Amino acid sequence: MSTIKRRNRVVQPVRVSPVEEARTQGRKAGYLGGYEEGYLKGRADYIFKTHSATFPFRPLHILYVASGKGFPYSPIDEAISSTLQGLVAQLTVIEPGQLTSEAVYQVMPDLVLVLDGMFVPNSQLDIIRQQGFKTAVWLTDDPYYTDMTMGNVSHYDYVFTLESECIPIYQQLGCPRVYHLPFAAYPGHFKPIGMPSVQRREVSFIGSAYWNRIDFLNPIMDRLMQHNTIINGIWWDRLPSYAAYEDRIEVNKWMEPEQTAEAYSASKIVINLHRSHEDDSFNNNTTKIPAASPNPRTFEISACGTLQLSDNRSDLAKFYTPGREIETYSSPAELIDKIEYYLTHEKERRDIALGALERTLREHTYGHRLNQMLSVIFA
Template structure:
């Protein structure tokens, strides 16, 4: 994944672990043929390593993959020496107000070799699926569904079991997979669900590092992963949603009540869900893969640095 794009752009890639020794990095940086350095570590990169990479004077790009929820940490490494890519439009707008000209808006993409249509067995099937961390807004939606429907609900992600009241944990309609799962299994659950709820993380979550309270305005990469599987999702509305999709390719909701109404409607519309899911898949494969993002990154690094 990515090598074809890199070769087409005239580069080859050398990868190195973020846990490698500083001396290993210095040895690698001594090679004059290095065109640029790029990391997806975002603001989590080791400070000592960051200093070494900056001092090398090799063009350096960083993808801020936790914006805006860790924007406090992003600001700690922000300067005019590097090229920054942020995944969120709200964070991008904020950086622009601060005068940064070396920040570009670029959402994450999906890997279609992992997230793709496939047949799955009954253990992955559900009427409604939540997959991811049980943020309070997701938990409240799950409770609303359990309280108002008899649909088969699957909750996947570490922490869900404790969030569901005891009176519901043994319901036949409920399955809780209380563990983190790898991407290939996430793909299987997406393929097995009639309807996936994609509720975004909220700005006031206790463990965020977003003291400025920048609102997230972009969709998460899970949106693209689900679409790459040709699966149907209901996603809470974000300002940038219809910059990434056409309106007939994805369905949004504006509040829990609207979400519940749309669940009731779409759960029985098998053909309509398939049509929308297929359109979303075509959109994502055409525009929102990691390969397409990598191509943009290389073009921007070339244009705004001397390569």
Template sequence: MKILCVGHEWRGSDANGLFYALARQGVITNTINEHRYISTGVANLFLKILHRLIRPLQVKSFNKEIIEQFNTFQPNIVLIYKGAFFHKNTMDYIHSFKIPVVVFFPDVSLFAHGNNIPQCIPHYDYIFTTKSFGFEDLKTKFNYPLEKVTFIPHGFDPQIHRPLNPIDNFKNDVSFIGNFSPHKAKVLETIVRRLPKINMKIWGGTWGRYNGELLKPYIVGNGIMGDAYSAAINSSKINLAILSEKVKGASSGDLITSRTFHITGAGGFMLHQHTLEVEKYYKEGEECEFYRSDNELIEKIDYYLNNEAERLKIAKKGYIRAVSQYSQDVRAKEVIEILNSKFENLSI
């Protein structure tokens, strides 16, 4: 099987983890690194304006590269990860050669990342979604045939998310690693108000959007990636897995997320916002902990900060569970099995 993979290829991205896992399973992959063509992580206002002006040229160059690599590599399937900058006319070109195009969609909403995603969704030959509610959204918003959809949760990348020695300047009692949202900020503000002496750290690339004052002393700065991400997990006594709320175009907020598997895969102790879905992956009080309310969150933070042996025991069992079932290699095997069952002539 030859797969042309399109998505972010920076060390630690979920797309990169999946692409490398596919290669470890014997797939011949060729990757087009979206990050090389599209500049999205700019913080300076002037550069943001400049990059918005040149974005159409970047997107045009990116899609041109997809076509050129497609012609050279001649894959028997094209895998798009998310597809925020993938053009419908590029898909049409690939389809003209009778080659299937599939998407692995990792986010809550199909409408929160520009126009390309909703324009392309009805025309994909198959869709993998990391959201169990993705079925409903695809059916109600696009009338997409559900026999061409599979739910595959996120996984952890064993080359990135692994036990590492703590870093002194990263050490903390409680951490949250992830992007800003109003719900997440509210939860973290509750912790600060109820536990004012807490040593807490907040990492994430979009916390500049936070317009309050209470959390500013705890916001470390930009996003943290690669080995530093795993080191931060291992430097935190308690790792919070706070879920994203419902956003425009989605029928639900997150029920599980990439952190659901990154934290345990790295060997960290995880305190996860409770949903019925996360109960399918971990045993509460044995492999991780859940919180259902502000009071339970505070009680469990206080308890596990004062019961290290129990905290470490749970973290170890969570790690064992993750390694046995939740790696990107496990996810890649499922992707390959489904592609082989749905499409013909995928062998080289």
């Protein structure tokens, strides 16, 4: 019987350099991140395309008086007028300077709807109401310019305000029909955008550099900028650390709605930080009416299928459920902690972003708001 002897072969491990190991791990992380972000965009696109909301069609003629203020109010004018075209039989759009009792009498509308109303002569409104025409105003900037709006609201039959805290104030001025009606998201402007953005962001902030925003973000700016944060808006060059980050802060440029939606969609997290009602350098609110209601960006960010971190206002939970459809913070430290948390917890970030998108399309578009308004006026 023969014996076969075999030599044991020792397989030496292949040594990988630290650089190559880092590249491998980077490719794995990139693949996983791309998959998760692709899943989020795919789900958001599906939700947006399959959602359908129907509203009653009314045989009404609406005379819509635009704000007359140009950008950034003109996109709101577009959102309202475009939405109204699908809700009523006839829509006539004019500028504030064209609103006269003679012009109204010529077209015989069922309702004269004014946005903002700063440039509309109250004397003409009084004549229009005396002729029997219904009038309504949708105020755009409450409570920040109430010094002016308090002198205008009594000249309308119906007053709709973005700020719930203004309701008792206007009622005390003799307005019997005052309603809380925030702005909303216009799907023609704000929606999930799946195509790759020119400038990917982890964190975004878009808005003017009011002093309360400067004071809030300045203590955490160094940590914030470690997460590929990009800021857009006017006056940010007065930020104390602006020179250190000017390559990621775009100042003195108003972004069109489509550009803003693309930036939101290209961000993992978008910060929403409301302006202060006590800023005398910008506001005309000498009675210091507080602000409780969310700003229009709250709905626009959510419509893009992106996680929103918002400072907490008391009315916010009426529109989105914190922790499920939006996330909130109450201090700079809490904001930066939650940014770092959600950047490393992709599923939670994705679930909240998609929940916000679904809630927005279900309840917070201009179709919902204008249908609510018309239901009040033409009950």
